[in-house]
Amino acid sequence: MDDLLTVDQVAEFLGISDSRVRRLARESLLNNVGDDAENPQFKADEVKKYKELAERIGGI
Secondary structure (H helix, E strand, C coil), rough: CCCCCEEEHHHCCCCCCCCHHHCCCCCCCCCCCCCCCCCCCEEEHHHHHHHHHHHHHCCC
């Protein structure tokens, strides 16, 4: 799973709003690997790991 996901795709996968995804990126909880800060992109495998960890500690 080495694909890049957009903010909308991450939001859908995590079940949260796109503004929350952007906040997670600003707080360095999700790493923007794209070149554009306005349209961040995230590695799918890292998003999956974040979701698994967040679920273990009580939710996203």
